[in-house]
Amino acid sequence: MASQVSMGATLQCSFGAAPSSLVVLPKNKVLAEGPPAANIMDHIPLVNIMPFGMCSAPSNPTVAAATTAALGVLTPMPCVPATASPWTPGAPTATIANMPALDNTSKCLCNWGGAVSIVMPATTKTMIP
Structure with missing residues (x-):
């Protein structure tokens, strides 16, 4: 059984150097154990998903440019999340603000x-079937 995610959840990117926190704005008017509950549309960079320290993804243009300047030595650069699509799959049996x-x-x-x-x-008690 999965747990509902809410404001303050700890996130990690596979190419990020540090964890980050999820920010959920109270626009959906649903709380989970106190803070606002999240839905799959809470994926906006620098609004919902904060930077993960340094990025080491070779496909990131800033990392690629810094790596080229360092003669091919992978050179991490500051993370700026680029999460254009919603979270997947989400919970099909529970909706928040129709998502x-x-x-x-x-x-x-x-x-x-x-x-x-x-x-x-x-959250520690709010489970989604």
């Missing part, structure tokens, strides 16, 4: 090739 609720098994893909996953959902 699937975000559960802790969902992933969000970055345009540079990273996969953002939920390390800690910020």
Whole structure:
């Protein structure tokens, strides 16, 4: 059984150097154990998904340019998330603001090739069947 994700959940990108926190604005008017509950549309870079420290994705243009300047030595650059598509798959049995609720098994893909996953959902009791 999956857990509902809410504001303050800990996220990690496969190409990021540090964890980040999910920001959920209270626009959906649904709370989960106190903070606002998330749905799959809470994927907007620098609004919902904050940077992961340094990015080491070779397909990231800033990383590619820095790596080229360093004569081919992989050179991480500051992360700016590029999550254009919603979290998948979400919870098909529960909706928040007419969209699937975000559960802790969902992933969000970055345009540079990273996969953002939920390390800690910020809820401990709210389960989604």
